[in-house]
Amino acid sequence: MISPDIIQKAHQRIRPYIRRTPVMLSDGDFCNHDTPVSLKLELFQHTGSFKPRGAFNNLLSRTVPEAGVTAASGGNHGAAVAFAAARLGHKARIFVPEVSSAAKQAKIRNAGAELVVAGAHYADALALCEAYQQESGALAVHAYDAAETIAGQGTVAVEWLDQAGPLDTLLVAVGGGGLISGILAACGNQCQVVAVEPEGSACLSRAMAAGKPVNVENNSVAIDSLGAKSIGCLPYQICRDLLSASVTVPDAAIIAAQKAIWNKFQIVTEAGGATALAALMHGTYCPKPGERVGVLLCGANADLQHLL
Structure with a gap:
């Protein structure tokens, strides 16, 4: 616990x-x-x-590979991971569903992360993120279950x-x-x-x-x-x-x-x-x-x- x-x-x-x-x-x-x-x-x-609290704790307490970090998000977690990655000098790819708001998508892009908008719901974005993590070896930062x-x-x-x-x-x-x-x-x-x-x-x-x-x-x-x-x-x-x-x-x-x-x-x-x-x-x-x-x-x- x-x-x-x-x-x-x-x-x-x-x-x-x-x-x-x-x-x-x-x-x-x-x-x-x-x-x-x-x-x-x-x-x-x-x-x-x-969300930056959890994002920074992940990136500061785990080893980030050369492939960088990835996350699936409704928007806020993705913006936080993108912000933390940029602050700490890592590249990031963030997956969000189509229901994610334009304001949140803009924050992810403005932080310098690669943004992928796909899928109807968070679960769809998470599946795409998990597939990318397996392929690339990037560090996956889960939005809540970690x-x-x-x-x-x-x-x-x-x-x-x-x-x-x-x-x-x-x-x-x-x-x-x-x-x-x-x-x-x-x-x-x-x-x-x-x-x-x-x-x-x-x-x-x-x-x-x-x-x-x-x-x-x-x-x-x-x-x-x-x-x-x-x-x-x-x-x-x-x-x-x-x-x-x-x-x-x-x-x-x-x-x-x-x-x-x-x-x-x-x-x-x-x-x-x-x-x-x-x-x-x-x-x-x-x-x-x-x-x-x-x-x-x-x-x-x-x-x-x-x-x-």
């Missing part, structure tokens, strides 16, 4: 390469909550999401709890499970962690009900960041043992949360980045009186014409 000590070591390893993103207290009225909510603004991380990725993503919790002080509950959006499993491993018993998924893309909820990872259909506005077909095997094991609760939210609530963040703070979030907040605003997660709640805003890579 991935211990808090492993995540602390990952944090020390990647600190020179990542941003220490800010935490902001929002008044409770914003979320129909009686106390201020701690918002971790991880959408201000390099490339606009939490210990190095999970440990890197867990460093966001190390920062957050240091900045915000004691919190009772953290709300975290879930795609393939790398972020929430890293946060669970980092937090231990310091607070409860609640998983939030779109109703149309809920691979963790389905896995918890089935007692194992299962394939799901994906149909959500957040599909380009929370569109994994199945929860990762390692994230599932960590969530099975440590997760406090799992909830789902409708697309309408996600869109409302995106617009609320813009209207109140003039901060742009992508749909996946606003999903955790949607659980509070929609009433899917109802805190107890005085409960100290933290919400992770994890991604900013939205196509603005769909938001404003």
